[in-house]
Amino acid sequence: MSNKYVHGYSDRESVRLKDQSVTLAQLLHHDTLYPVGSTVLEAGCGIGAQTCIMASNNPDISIVSVDISPESLKAAQKAISAAGIKNVIFKQGDIFDLPFDKESFDHIFICFVLEHLSEPEKALLNLRDLLKPDGTITVIEGDHGSAYYHPASEHAQRNIQCLIDIQARMGGDSLIGRRLYPLLVDVGFKNVTVSPRFIYADASRPHMVEGFTRNTFNAMVEGVRGQALKLGLINGEDWDKGIRDLCRTADDDGTFCYTFFKAIASK
Numbered sequence: 001m002s003n004k005y006v007h008g009y010s011d012r013e014s015v016r017l018k019d020q021s022v023t024l025a026q027l028l029h030h031d032t033l034y035p036v037g038s039t040v041l042e043a044g045c046g047i048g049a050q051t052c053i054m055a056s057n058n059p060d061i062s063i064v065s066v067d068i069s070p071e072s073l074k075a076a077q078k079a080i081s082a083a084g085i086k087n088v089i090f091k092q093g094d095i096f097d098l099p100f101d102k103e104s105f106d107h108i109f110i111c112f113v114l115e116h117l118s119e120p121e122k123a124l125l126n127l128r129d130l131l132k133p134d135g136t137i138t139v140i141e142g143d144h145g146s147a148y149y150h151p152a153s154e155h156a157q158r159n160i161q162c163l164i165d166i167q168a169r170m171g172g173d174s175l176i177g178r179r180l181y182p183l184l185v186d187v188g189f190k191n192v193t194v195s196p197r198f199i200y201a202d203a204s205r206p207h208m209v210e211g212f213t214r215n216t217f218n219a220m221v222e223g224v225r226g227q228a229l230k231l232g233l234i235n236g237e238d239w240d241k242g243i244r245d246l247c248r249t250a251d252d253d254g255t256f257c258y259t260f261f262k263a264i265a266s267k
Helices: 011-029 049-057 070-082 120-130 154-169 176-186 206-222 225-230 236-248
Strands: 039-043 062-067 088-092 105-111 131-142 148-150 190-201 255-266
Touching (some): 011 190, 011 206, 011 255, 049 105, 062 070, 070 088, 120 176, 176 190, 206 236, 225 236
Parallel strands (some): 039 062, 105 131
Antiparallel strands (some): 131 255, 190 255
């Protein structure tokens, strides 16, 4: 499998993912709803942060959640169990070689996964084969190039660019949100619709400042410091200046904006 998770599998990253899922639940998933009795494949469930939300919102469907990481699957199973959710089963699997027959699922859900793949088109083709003839796919991705903020800072922007460049070197694309429409069309999906989901945080929305600006986005950028320095993309002094400026956007007079993209398509 040709994908690498740029953020790693640390306990800190698990906390970040949970903070992100809770903060974004309403924005991203108020319309992630499936008909009663549907069978849904979640491709790339990670630690189960999105799984818990989807399963709770759809108690009368059957979900199969897969991930390549055994450690992530253990964390996902623990989260589902703690939430008392009963409509999810987990399987370890590679998104490029999943152990299911063709046309096995009514719907497929994939969130924050394609950005880490060097061959997202191939992954989507494989998933398309697993859908029943009238099935649908839901894809959610971010786009780090959509981040803008006040106070503006060239140093902060350079840190964000380091994250974008590191992910590209690993074969991923952290700007993939803007590409969802052509990606899905090119591999044969029909009726593709994409809706931008806009995040805005300022002092009047403290839950967004804490949950997204500080604990999701800034924490994500901070997490690649070691990789950025090792690759020579930036020096330590400039990096630390950029992080200070990025954290400044979470102050009382700061603002932060970001866009996610949610696509829905049929087979």
